[in-house]
Amino acid sequence: MSIANIEQRLHAVPDSPGIYIMKDAQDNVLYVGKANVLKNRVRSYFQSSINHQPKTIRMVARIEDFEFVVTNTEAEALILENTFIKKHKPPYNVRLKDDKTYPYLKIDLHEDFPRVYLTRRIIDDGSRYFGPFATVGTLRKTMDLIKKLFPYRSCTKNITGRDAKPCLEYHINRCVAPCTGYASKTDYDEVIKQVILFLEGKTDTVERNLKAQLETASTDLNFERAAVLRDQLQAIQKVSEEQDLKVASLVSEDSDVIAVEIGDSEAWVEIFFVRTGKLVGRDNFFMQGTKDTDRNFVITQFIKQFYETASVIPPTILVEAEPLEKGLIESWLSEKRGKKVAISVPMRGHKRKILEVASNNAQQGLTQHKVKWVTDSDxxxxxxxxxxxxxxxxxxxxxxxxxxxxxxxxxxxxxxxxxxxxxxxxxxxxxxxxxxxxxxxxxxxxxxxxxxxxxxxxxxxxxxxxxxxxxxxxxxxxxxxxxxxxxxxxxxxxxxxxxxxxxxxxxxxxxxxxxxxxxxxxxxxxxxxxxxxxxxxxxxxxxxxxxxxxxxxxxxxxxxxxALKSPIDMVTGVGPKRKRMLIRQFGSVQGIKNAEIDDIAAVPGMTRTLAIRIKEVL
The missing domain is CATH 3.30.420.340 (UvrC, RNAse H endonuclease domain)
Incomplete structure (x- = not known):
């Protein structure tokens, strides 16, 4: 784009908040950004490059056109920016890798006997969603654990309670068989309630509920029911003990802990989900387009893109470096959560320790990913x-x-x-x-x-x-x-x-x-x-x-x-043995330099010709 064209186009950019889209000669989207004052932000790209990062300089060299979309507020621009980044996947934007494919766990509360299943779409239908999870494998492991603890149904059949006999899932304690009437709607709703509490990280509440039910079953002499509840309680307590060991009560309040390890062209993001002092989950994600990018910027982009569709937003988010536009992002998160959200960078104490644990995991994660790729022959x-x-x-x-x-x-x-x-x-x-x-x-x-x-x-x-x-x-x-x-x-x-x-x-x-x-x-x-x-x-x-x-x-x-060689090593005919003899006789290279030709020639193994050659070199 010529300078004259740039100036002409810049005059048409408004002072409003909004997003801008940079394009190359083939009309490909290079970068999507947002600004509170579009005119100032867009103009900054075409001014002196002294303060630009190398990545920005490379991008500006390819810009042939730009567009902008005006919004009412900067908060609206933030949301629109995320939408455009997901849609176009610009090469110069830091972005979640394949974010559109991230799976979620869905509990369909509209059903009489709600199912718990995997989905890739979040719609406003009154269901409960948990996620996103980095991979389907991670989500399925979570679902498998929950099913062992709380045997919910995984079938798609219409539940009438009049089936003649239950399926295998019931016999291996992975379903309470509402299809046969073995579990009433009230009983099944209690199972789903415990599933939701567990996914929210409220394992203490789950334990209290199970203990109360166990006491009731024992009092009523319902020993078969009591045995099932006892096994569930022990399994929950085992999970809780493992979580306590990992976090060691470093953080008491509900928090997400985010650490980033930046590689050559990608970044590994490790996120810990801490609820009531327990590590109830962890996940990791790849960010693309991170070459020549500051840690603050990577953290900013991850927070914006991850929490746009996250099912749960905690009151506190701990990070290694303060995100850009921290106040704006906190306001946006608070509005989404319905309560205040604070982003902090702990410098000492227990919160700093848990952040360091996450950081170590991020470093190991990126290293292991590279090793895994190298060893994955396929x-x-x-x-x-x-x-x-x-x-x-x-x-x-x-x-x-x-x-x-x-x-x-x-x-x-x-x-x-x-x-x-x-x-x-x-x-x-x-x-x-x-x-x-x-x-x-x-x-x-x-x-x-x-x-x-x-x-x-x-x-x-x-x-x-x-x-x-x-x-x-x-x-x-x-x-x-x-x-x-x-x-x-x-x-x-x-x-x-x-x-x-x-x-x-x-x-x-x-x-x-x-x-x-x-x-x-x-x-x-x-x-x-x-x-x-x-x-x-x-x-x-x-x-x-x-x-x-x-x-x-x-x-x-x-x-x-x-560096270990001396000038005498450059003399043809003087090898290690003759060098040792000369050093032994004269003490040092300087001593050899100060010696007369006849004295050098008199050293055992030396000749007058070699002595002359040594003096010429030294």
Missing amino acids: AVYKAAEDLQEYLGLPEFPGRIECYDVSHIQGTNTVGSMVVFESGIARPKKYRRFKIKTVEGVDDYESMREMVSRRFSRLGPINTEEIVASGNRSNSWEERPQLVLIDGGKGQLSAVQEVMLHLGLQDIPLASLAKENEWVFTPDSQEPIILPRDSESLFLLQRLRDEAHRFAITYHRNIRSKS
């Missing part, structure tokens, strides 16, 4: 398959090689080659290069030398046999189905020239630019932009990061060895 293989489609590769990228260059101000330049096979790292096949022909800082020439040295060793050998044997010595001769370069168009062009010279133009090439994670190929003028949440992009990032790590490690080792 997911990794699928990522490589998708990569073939994204890049238009002629065959499955069974072997991918990635190259990187490392140096400090042009000294000790080194290169690295890492190998992934079927998406899995093969460290035994990694190779490293000490750049020999390039002086100073020249990444392009360094890349040319490294790739030339590597592919000049490529042999006409059966790749399948090599992969099967896992023979380290054959790594040079294996043919990759994709060569990935850490860098942009320049590095890619340098490598392409080498491959053409070697007659290997049929080996697919690609480069990954770290600034915006765009992929470049020789066949495309425009960058290939992989979805931010795609496993294929994650695979390329792992390759790039591993190549960088391997190069940095090698460079560090070389620097360490260089």
